Amino acid sequence: MKQRDELVVGVTVFAALFLIVVGAIWLSQADLGQGGSRFTARFRTVGGLGVGDPVVLRGVRVGRVAEIRLGERNYVEAELQVYRDVAIPPRPAIIAASASLFGEWQAGIISLDQAPDDPNVRRALDEAAAEGDDLWPGATLPDIGQLTAQAGRIATDIASVSSRVQQAFDSTAVAQLQESIRDFGRVADQIATFTEQQTNVLRGVGVRLDEGSELLTGAAQSLKSSLARVDSATNQGELARILENTQMASEQVREASRSFNELLGAARENQQSLVRVIQAADSVASRIENRMGTVGLLIGDSTLYVETTLAVQQLRQLLADIQANPRKYFKFSVF
Amino acid sequence: MLRFVLKAVARGLASLGAVGHLLADMVRGLRDVDVWPRLTVVQMRRVGVDSLPIALFIATFTGIVLSLQASYTFTGAVPLYFVGTAVGKSIMLELGPVLTGLALAGRVGANIAAELGTMKVTEQVDALETLAYNPSSYLVAPRVLAATVMFPLVVAVAVAVGVGSGLVAAVNLLELTTVEFVRGLRLFYQFKDVWFGLLKSMSFGFAIALIGCYCGLGVRRGAEEVGRATTRAVVLGAQLILVLDAFWAILLL
Numbered sequence: 103m104k105q106r107d108e109l110v111v112g113v114t115v116f117a118a119l120f121l122i123v124v125g126a127i128w129l130s131q132a133d134l135g136q137g138g139s140r141f142t143a144r145f146r147t148v149g150g151l152g153v154g155d156p157v158v159l160r161g162v163r164v165g166r167v168a169e170i171r172l173g174e175r176n177y178v179e180a181e182l183q184v185y186r187d188v189a190i191p192p193r194p195a196i197i198a199a200s201a202s203l204f205g206e207w208q209a210g211i212i213s214l215d216q217a218p219d220d221p222n223v224r225r226a227l228d229e230a231a232a233e234g235d236d237l238w239p240g241a242t243l244p245d246i247g248q249l250t251a252q253a254g255r256i257a258t259d260i261a262s263v264s265s266r267v268q269q270a271f272d273s274t275a276v277a278q279l280q281e282s283i284r285d286f287g288r289v290a291d292q293i294a295t296f297t298e299q300q301t302n303v304l305r306g307v308g309v310r311l312d313e314g315s316e317l318l319t320g321a322a323q324s325l326k327s328s329l330a331r332v333d334s335a336t337n338q339g340e341l342a343r344i345l346e347n348t349q350m351a352s353e354q355v356r357e358a359s360r361s362f363n364e365l366l367g368a369a370r371e372n373q374q375s376l377v378r379v380i381q382a383a384d385s386v387a388s389r390i391e392n393r394m395g396t397v398g399l400l401i402g403d404s405t406l407y408v409e410t411t412l413a414v415q416q417l418r419q420l421l422a423d424i425q426a427n428p429r430k431y432f433k434f435s436v437f
Numbered sequence: 438m439l440r441f442v443l444k445a446v447a448r449g450l451a452s453l454g455a456v457g458h459l460l461a462d463m464v465r466g467l468r469d470v471d472v473w474p475r476l477t478v479v480q481m482r483r484v485g486v487d488s489l490p491i492a493l494f495i496a497t498f499t500g501i502v503l504s505l506q507a508s509y510t511f512t513g514a515v516p517l518y519f520v521g522t523a524v525g526k527s528i529m530l531e532l533g534p535v536l537t538g539l540a541l542a543g544r545v546g547a548n549i550a551a552e553l554g555t556m557k558v559t560e561q562v563d564a565l566e567t568l569a570y571n572p573s574s575y576l577v578a579p580r581v582l583a584a585t586v587m588f589p590l591v592v593a594v595a596v597a598v599g600v601g602s603g604l605v606a607a608v609n610l611l612e613l614t615t616v617e618f619v620r621g622l623r624l625f626y627q628f629k630d631v632w633f634g635l636l637k638s639m640s641f642g643f644a645i646a647l648i649g650c651y652c653g654l655g656v657r658r659g660a661e662e663v664g665r666a667t668t669r670a671v672v673l674g675a676q677l678i679l680v681l682d683a684f685w686a687i688l689l690l
Contacts, residue, residue, distance in 0.1 A: 107478055107479050107481075107482040108478050110482055110486050111478055111481045111482050111485065111486060114485060114486045114489070114587075114590065115481075115586075115587075115590055117594070118589075118590030118591070118593045118594050119590070119593075121593050121594060121597045122593045122631060122635070125593075125596075125597060125631070126628055126631045129525075129622065129623055129626040129631075130623075130626060130627075130628060131623060154626075154627060204515070204516070204519070205625075206624060206625075
């Protein structure tokens, strides 16, 4: 009984201790037997980085933070346990940053040449690197709490600005703004109408352009055919004949021009006679207009016109009576 | 009323003194190395190994409930892998040691008080003294040592089973994979989580066994007083567990 108790107790104790040890190692993800190297990084502050937090290289866990201690000249030094056979990039640096929104932190190994494009981070890395020893330079990115605080300050500023805008926009300003908006609406309507009209005009222009384009196309085709004819005519000697005809026509035109010049010379010679005739006609017209001479008196005196008309009528009656009764006025006898 | 309070305070101080006296006797009894080691193994079996079923039963259902309640709480706001964090942290730091301690306060504390009370009533303790055995080294030291050693081990197994049951519940009842649960479990893990829980449970075992011995050896007359001593041992043990829990939290967290 006693031996059995001892055995059972021994097994239980061993199992429980085994559970504790193995469980603790498994949970801490300790790299038993892997060895590795230790590096020290220098920070101004490590933020939320703590012992046991992962060390990652390009997102892959390659170690853990083994120790954090205060260093000289207001620095903080973090000991990093990095697994064996991990290729460290040239000019290594450490960026401590939140791994998630829920408070997890990690130390990322980067090359100093590939540091984030953040002036604060750059400054921190340069400052830590300027110490000139073997310690890796380190910088800390702001965690979500700091970002949230910054966002809160921005929100406060926006609230302040909106409050000022609210004060600036009193009822008068709002009414003016409304009126401006109405005016703008009217202008927009007019612009729309004008645009519609111009669109119609442009549409007409476009149609005409189409027609013109068609005419040009026809002309081009005619020219093309003419050129083709010219081309073919050249081949058949017609062009030479056309040129001869053209030359002949040119000579005839030249001859006609010469005749026309001669005609112009004759006309120039008759010009003075014509001027005199025109002056005489003008004189006669002036005398008629001034009621001088027979014609003038006839035109200017209505009595004469009436008498003349009456005389003409009587003459017509006389002629008609002569035609009707010729024997009354003419007497023919042979003997 | 004042007299009642003063009497209660005086009784409490007297009890404290008696416990201190018992503890001092036990320490002195540790010199009898021929007596208590072999008896301790027997007590380790009774206090520790035999308590495993009830401890594991409690841990199993604690893990399941924690997993489901954590997922219920986190829905829509917190990633579900934090179920692993909640289950691991809660069981390792608090629920594993305390619930197991309360269960063992009832089982072990009552057992010790009833056994020693009966021995006292039946004058077996007097017989031991007559045979030149120191009751402290023969009765108290093995029980207290066994409880102090075995409580952390029982709690460790209970914690492992509780986390395991939480994992099984999360994988089968929630939309959570084993990898996600383990990720959450490891997320904020520190070795302190383990040793803090074990240290607490060690103190619980020591206190429960010591109170059980004190209540049992304090019996003077009859079976009725044995029953009262048993009840008292359980109540005092449970109270001490909560007080020590707060004490360690204030001291170490």
